[in-house]
Amino acid sequence: MTQAVMIYNAGGLEPLGQVSLRHAVLMMWRGVARAFETVPGQYVGQFPRPRSVELVRYVYAKWKYERTGRLSPSTDNVLRRDRHKCAYCGRAATTRDHVMPLSRGGRTEWSNLVAACRACNEAKKARTPAEAGLRLRLQPFVPTLNDLYPNRL
Ligand SMILES: [Zn+2]
Structure with a gap:
């Protein structure tokens, strides 16, 4: 469980x-950030x-806009962008799917990644959505920090 x-x-x-707790502690350790609010009695x-x-x-x-192009399309971030809904069936998603499979030259980038439930991901295998008879319900896009954390900024 990652703690934001x-x-x-x-x-x-x-x-x-x-950022993750780990990342935050690393920033403190590097001296670029200091604790602002802390959890009483707990230490890392x-x-x-x-x-x-x-x-x-x-x-x-401006930093936050410049940074957005570099947000990593990690499974967590892709799930967050797609609101934890499967891009194929709309049910709860727990995995990240390469629309064009890696084995077919698909890249690990925002425009080729969608959130998917395990069932759709497994049914799709190394096929395109069309080949697997699945319909993409959304067009994958490069998110801004605001897209990922709408309530935080
Ligand atoms: Zn699904």
């Missing part, structure tokens, strides 16, 4: 997005366990 930690710009007023190594962190140096808000 909110990142605030220096000053603590401007939310920039979320030498650090109080952060609920949110604050950047040590202020970065301009």
Whole structure:
């Protein structure tokens, strides 16, 4: 289970997005962020366990838009973009599917990835949706941070 930690710009007023607890602690360890809100009595190594962190140096808000093109299409992020709904049947999705399969030259990039339930993913195998008789209910797109965390920014 990954625990999301909110990142605030220096000053603590401007939310920039979320990272995993591990990533947040790494930022603290590197000295680029410090704990802003902590979970009382809990520690991660030498650090109080952060609920949110604050950047040590202020970065301009433009940062969050520039960064968005580099959001990784991890399974978690693809599921988040597609609201945890299968792109083929609309049921709860738990996996990430390559629309054009890797074995057929499909790339691991946002435009070729959709959230899928296990049943559809397994039924599709190394075929295109058309070959598998599945219809894509959405057009995969490159999300912004706002698309992934609509309630946070
Ligand atoms: Zn499905």
